Amino acid sequence: MKLSVVLSTHAAAFEAVAFKGDFVSNVAKIGGWGYDGVELAVRDPKLVNAGRLLSVISGHGLVVPAVGTGQAWGEEGLSFTSDDPAVREAAIERIASHVPLAEELGALVILGLIRGITPEGQTHERSMEHLVEAIQACAEAAAGTSVRFALEPMNRYETDLIHTAAQGLNLVERVGAENFGLLLDTFHMNIEEPSIEDSIRRCGDRIFHFHVADSNRWYPGAGHMDFGSILNTLEATGYQGFVSGEFMPMPEADTAAERAITHLRSL
Numbered sequence: 674m675k676l677s678v679v680l681s682t683h684a685a686a687f688e689a690v691a692f693k694g695d696f697v698s699n700v701a702k703i704g705g706w707g708y709d710g711v712e713l714a715v716r717d718p719k720l721v722n723a724g725r726l727l728s729v730i731s732g733h734g735l736v737v738p739a740v741g742t743g744q745a746w747g748e749e750g751l752s753f754t755s756d757d758p759a760v761r762e763a764a765i766e767r768i769a770s771h772v773p774l775a776e777e778l779g780a781l782v783i784l785g786l787i788r789g790i791t792p793e794g795q796t797h798e799r800s801m802e803h804l805v806e807a808i809q810a811c812a813e814a815a816a817g818t819s820v821r822f823a824l825e826p827m828n829r830y831e832t833d834l835i836h837t838a839a840q841g842l843n844l845v846e847r848v849g850a851e852n853f854g855l856l857l858d859t860f861h862m863n864i865e866e867p868s869i870e871d872s873i874r875r876c877g878d879r880i881f882h883f884h885v886a887d888s889n890r891w892y893p894g895a896g897h898m899d900f901g902s903i904l905n906t907l908e909a910t911g912y913q914g915f916v917s918g919e920f921m922p923m924p925e926a927d928t929a930a931e932r933a934i935t936h937l938r939s940l
C-alpha cells in the first residue's frame with residue numbers, strides 16, 4: 674500500500690492539513706519517515722512552480738498522487754454551485770487551470786469543498802444541476818490528458834451536497850465521464866456511511882483516491898476505527914492508488930505523521 678500525507682504549499686486555514694509551514698523541510702521530513710508521496714493542497718496553480726516543486730519532492734524519492742483544491746473555496750469563495758454564474762465560471766476556470774499542473778506532477782485533481790454549499794433561495798436540485806455541469810466542463814477541459822478528477826463525499830457539517838458514497842456514485846453516473854471518480858475519506862465515512870467496508874466495495878474501481886484519518890480526525894490509530902479491515906477491503910477492490918493521511922496536527926504534526934505511518938505499515 675503506497676502512503677502519502679497532505680502538505681499545503683502555502684499557509685492554509687483548513688485544520689486537518691498537518692503540514693503547512695516550511696515546504697522544503699516538511700518534504701524532507703515526510704520522505705525521512707518512509708512515506709511514498711505527498712498530496713499537495715494548492716489554492717491557485719499560478720502561485721506555484723511545478724518544476725521547483727517536483728525537484729524538491731523527487732529529490733526525496735517522493736511523488737505527488739493528488740492535488741487538493743478546497744482552499745479556493747475556503748479562502749476565495751469559489752464554488753461550482755453558487756447562484757452567481759460569474760463565481761461558477763471562475764471556479765470551473767480555476768479547476769481547469771489545475772490540469773497542466775496535475776499533468777506535470779502526475780497527480781489527480783481533488784474536487785472537495787469547491788462544490789460549495791447550496792445558497793439560500795436555491796433548491797438542492799438546482800445546485801446538483803450546477804454541480805453536474807461544472808464537473809462535465811472540468812472533465813472536458815482535461816480530455817486528451819492523463820488527468821483525472823475525484824469528488825469527495827463529505828460529512829453533513831461541511832456541505833449539503835454529496836455526503837455518502839452512494840450519492841457520489843449517483844453523481845458519477847450523471848456526469849458520465851471516464852476521467853471522473855470518487856475520493857473516499859474515512860473521517861467523513863465514519864460519520865455518514867452505514868458500513869464503511871460495504872461502501873468501499875460498492876465504489877470498487879470508481880475509487881480514484883483515498884484519505885485516512887481516525888474517528889477523531891487524529892492520525893490512524895488514535896481513534897476507534899479498524900484500519901486493518903478498511904485497508905483489506907480497499908485492497909480487495911483492486912485499488913492501486915495511494916492511501917493519503919489527512920489528519921489534524923495532534924498532538925503535533927511530526928508525531929502525528931510518524932505514528933500514522935507506523936500504524937498503517939503495521940497492518
Ligand code: LER
Pocket residue numbers: 687741743785786825827831858884919
Ligand atoms: C478535504 O479532503 C476534506 O476532507 C474536507 O473535510 C475539507 O473540509
Ligand code: MN
Pocket residue numbers: 825858884919
Ligand atoms: Mn478528505
